[in-house]
Amino acid sequence: MNILLVILFILFPPEDKIKIKDAWMRPSSENMATALYFIIENNGSKADTLFQVDCNFAGKVEIHETYSQGDMMGMRKVDFIIIDGKSSFEFKPGGYHVMLMKLKKDINDGDEENFVLHLKQAGEIVITATAKKPE
């Protein structure tokens, strides 16, 4: 029975319920801030919640949203993001982003860095983001 399950697993590997796509960040310099952007795809039927992001090269990491008020723009911390089942959520310039503060080093164009995303259902997911200038 166990062998059959292993064969089935090899032939039909379960699809990841949470997929992270197109992770990138802006170049920035030591002691400054930057933003991480990506798309979370939730292929499962149940909602999941992103509540924390970590990395080892920023003094502080927070989930933020950019908002407008008249012709002014600001940003504020949000505690979590809910990604409904069978849907995706995009962190993008001018919208939601992961703010990386007090950078411990320069982030140059082309640099790659790892992040750990903490989700209530999926647990910890490690992603790699590339620093680049947007198009």
Next chain:
Amino acid sequence: MKKLILITLSVTLLLSLSCKDNLPLDKDLTKKSYTLINQDSVEVIFPENIIGHITVMGFIYTHCPDICPMTTHNMYLVQKQLNEEGIDNVKFIAISFDPDRDTPEVLTKFAEIRDLDFNSWTFLTGQKNTVDEMMKRFDVKAIKTDERIDEEGNPEYSMMHTDRISLIDEHGILRKNYKGSTLNFEELINDIKTLQD
């Protein structure tokens, strides 16, 4: 023949009025000067430093992770497009409304990491009261938000601010304002070309 000349003059007048409609502001910035410092800590008198050049000016603070980098990048893309079209005499200025943190050294690093060319770009900061006065002149607002003290006892804050790029003509006249982070590139580039004509 007289009729033809009259028609030509009318069309020229209409075209000229239509171009002016695209540049609705007429604020003479030369009526007041501001002593600022650039990224090299060199004193700069604004707007004397921009007279003779069409100037694209962005209002930013460098601790901003999202909107201000978008504004700066949009200015860079405008410069790139202009250069591709053979227009290389436009000046780009980014002025910080957060002079307490945006020292010349910080501004230099902000520019260098983005490969911005100091031949056409100038970053400005200055005494807080001077910068505040200048922001009022441009009707740019910047308010500290989420003020807190970090673990090391240093002040930490974000800023809510006007999202702005301005176009200034070669005489120091403010001609138009644009949204900085969601800039309409075609509009600004066409307006620069109108000023050049």
